[in-house]
Amino acid sequence: MTTTQESAVAVEMITVVIDGFEVSVPKGTLVIRAAEKLGIQIPRFCDHPLLDPVGACRQCLVDIEINGRAFPKPQASCTIPVEPNMIVKTQLTSPVADKAQKGVMELLLGNHPLDCPVCDKGGECPLQNQAMSNGHAQTRLDGYKRLFEKPINISSQVLLDRERCVLCARCTRFSDQIASDPFITLNERGALQQVGIYEKDPFKSYFSGNTVQICPVGALTGASYRFRARPFDLVSTPSACEHCASGCDMRTDVRRGKTLRRLAGDDPSVNEEWNCDKGRWAFKYVTATDRLTQPLVRNSAGELVTASWPEALAAAAAGLKGKRAAVLTGGRVTLEDAYGYSKFARVALGTNDIDYRARITSDEEREFLAAFVAGSSTTYRDIDSADHVLLVAFEPEEESPIVFLRLNKNFKKRGLKVTAVATKQSIAMDKLKADFIKVAPLSEPAAVANIALTGKSIILVGERASESAGLFSAVAALAAKTGAKVGYIPRRAGERGALEAGALGTVLPGGRPVSDAAARVDIAAAWGVENIPTQPGRSSSDILAALTRSELDAVVVGGVDAHDLPESSAALAALKKAFVVSLEIAPSSVTAVADVVLPVAAVTEKSGSFLNWEGRARGFDAAVADSLHRSDVRILSMLADALGNPISLASVSAAAREFSQLGKWDGARISFTPVSATSSPAVSGDQAILTSWRRLLDMGTLQRGEDNLAGTRRPTVAVISPKRANQIGISSGQQLRISNSHGSITIPVLVEDIHDDAVWIPRNSFASQALVALEAAHGQVVTVVKA
């Protein structure tokens, strides 16, 4: 409805003449952009379509006249919007503009070192390219150039060669305007002006890599890529990010089978031209030396030994055949792999016992997903038109950074109102000037119920809502009451796709309820099987409990780390008991107890797609063309063949084709039964209620091997309120011990805005792995004392 209204509003078009050609562009369009529409490339450095105009480099000077009156001097086309009766003459038709541009180019090159043969940017450098297209062949400036020590680290992952810098201020403007991380700025003046950091505050931004990408020269380089490759030796493949559910469009650059760098792709609907540093730099896990390359089978002596594929598949089939088996896929699967697991569970194992959620879950969440999320589409564009965004159990910058950038853009451009129901204030909330509704852990549902929203509002609810009983119910009730749209944002890239693929006990592919006979017939017919199991499947925690109680015998496990599970030691004990087939890329806590280990391809080695939180497909091709690793779905298909119950998904494309042919379920959805909230536990003395979430950069396994990235992690701190700090007699920086019967965590304390009853710790950071050390994450009572 809103779309028709919006399209009814006519955009005022303005016609201008550029180099003799007429072009009509929307009012407000800059001259440089109008010229682009005609294919006229005006050279530029400081101009960037997503940053505010600055007019600093003066490279884009053109001659302009309006209503027959010419500007007395050339104007920067990146700062001037088109006007009616405007006539523009670029370097192509104005000798004055041409000389002005060549003059500026000569000056830019005057102080620029001849580093090109060794510079990372050489070969893809806007300065190099535009010097060729719009510069003199020879310089007349033969004096001494400015010199700087080179390079300097402005963070552990970004290096700065100051003498290469053309001072366009793209990096500083990005950090300020887009990321709200103004940790870099221009210092000094004249030709000695330079990008700099405050000495005590390095460039610790989650988005710093974008500055390297938009630097129009080789001044900012990534520490991990510097001197590694020349652009013309790289093979680039469009790809999608596997790190979170934001769904960034990416480009993966590979040289001789090895990924050397990844860049943000350009998708205006999703990530615009940005991505986060994790997506950009955390890819070394793929080439880690401990990658699994051969199948492993546990021998009679209890040791995992290398086996051939036929041996391993036979062993796996033997262990699964006729057994009560379940499937845990993990949240990092592609849509196609998830579909393979979904079909494998139903067809090869004859069960609905499948769950992709390798984390703290609830049945309330599972119902919420089936009832409201599967098949839904709340999008980034919805944020652009929202009047109010409510964040529930969701810390955008840490858990889905591109969602944060979109919120921040709307906050900065149009003052979008953001409200956050949370236990603790966060940096993102501060940047967004969010209305912070402070609650004690587990008391979120009551707070959510009272938020005033409208039909144009959006509720962004994170997967952590499963950790507070009744919270999904409160969100559903609020949405029903106000008409606000709900966006469910899981943390991992594969979760939304896995939901749509039916890798959940109550949902079949396309959002079809297991409980619906017609839905089962749909799928059974498509798959050519007699029937689909009718009994709704167990959730991941129920599967583990059933393994413990010997109600299940075997389990097929995808990319699951037992340390993400709520009771990791019990989970590992359950897995140890059962027959485990593990599909993994590298040794893990699960492969250690598995009976058969089947190596699979990492994301850059396979094709496929993720569905991001919007439900939008993010397809990608294999970036490493000649990898010997196979995608999960292909291995599952071979395993199903070995079991005698084929799923006939011999390739990723076959899985994609079959899934898309199934289409979406248009019948009734599972009806959602609200769950009542529990109250926060009462605490006294040195007791506190634990609350935690993951940081973007932490001990996550996909960040392994990238020390430069790790250097920009936010510090590990425990957060308590001023009142509690006063009671304990502790101040920021001193050591705090958080303990329960499982163990303890001792880390420095930060006194900040948090509920008095609560203590916050990072969930999976160095020295603070809550689920490992405490087997607790949110809502449990812990003891908090000065260490």
Added chain:
Amino acid sequence: MSKLTPVLSAHWDEKDSFTIEAYTRHGGYAASKKALAMDPDAVIQMVKDSGLRGRGGAGFPTGMKWGFIPQGDNKEHYLVVNADESEPGTCKDTPLLMANPHVLIEGCIIACHAIRAKRAFIYIRGEVTHVVRRVNAAIADAYKAGHLGNGIDVTLHIGAGAYICGEETALLDSLEGFRGQPRLRPPFPAIAGLYARPTVVNNVESIASVPAIIANGAEWYQSFGTEKSKGMTLYSLSGHVNNPGQFEAPLGITLREILELAGGIRTGHTLKFWTPGGSSTPIFTDAHLDTPLDYEGVSAAGSMLGTKALQIFDETTCVVRAVLRWTEFYKHESCGKCTPCREGTWWLVQILRDLENGTGTEADLDKLLDLCDNIMGRSFCALGDGATSPITSSIKYFRDEYIAHLTNGGCPFDPVKSTLFAGALNS
């Protein structure tokens, strides 16, 4: 002495001219009382009618600038006084503020009333500590006397010594606590200036001229000056003259007339070149002695009235040396924001040094002029333009002298002869 029309400088010769007592003794703060009783728009109209134009260099009509401030917009308005006097040669605001700070404060009161501002900021350069102290004391006295604090406040801000902060938008950034670099316009300060609020930025002398206009009327002010350049102004004479200093005279007076008042060029010497309005205005020679020093006259002769800083150089001065010194200043003060100014001044200095040392070539002169052409009108603000003025104008009038450096293998002048102590050394 009949050509002088001392108004701003009328009582500078009194020992206590800077005190509030002296100022009120001569009728001070009567104009603001009168203005506060007037309709603000009538005040603006009166300033418009007077023909007062900005004394900071550009000569924009002051009343028109005030009239740009949107009214009834329910926003705070601000008056910002540019006292960041930093141009080489320019030295009018400093003596004015030393001798009579209250005339500026009274001007601020009137201007604030006219543009419906509750607060004026005086942005003063940090190096002139003595002026800062004097203005501070004057503000305190004005508060004590009740002239300030009754709806209009004045805040003194001390700059950190960057020439660029004299550019009005860079000044606003600096005043807000940021690095002083010029802002992209539009929006202009009248719409979004200080703290993104409608703001008038005026030079010290412009604001200080207002009380006399209010007191004596627009017609009185109009009766001085020339057709399009009304009123009187401070001409700051410095350099090789016998009696340098401030000369307050109607606009349109000539250098010949001022030199007569100042006892002429240094005895025994002749005029070689001079600046009409500070180092960023193209230089003049003795051919321009009779050029009327008003906005139009100077402009028609190929320069700018600027700040009316008349720097006089006699025949002992090497023009190449003088121009190099100025260019070094611009290189040092270029803020770094835009390429032409930042990079251009870096190379201009190097080429000029080669020329001064006699190690350059005649081709360097053409290179220099071509670089100036690539800077002039290509920079973000006027600083880059100003940097080219002394170079292009000096080559225009003294190309032979540049070439003499090359043929001579160095500077043909004895720099000592141009110094004040030259005579002492000779004797």
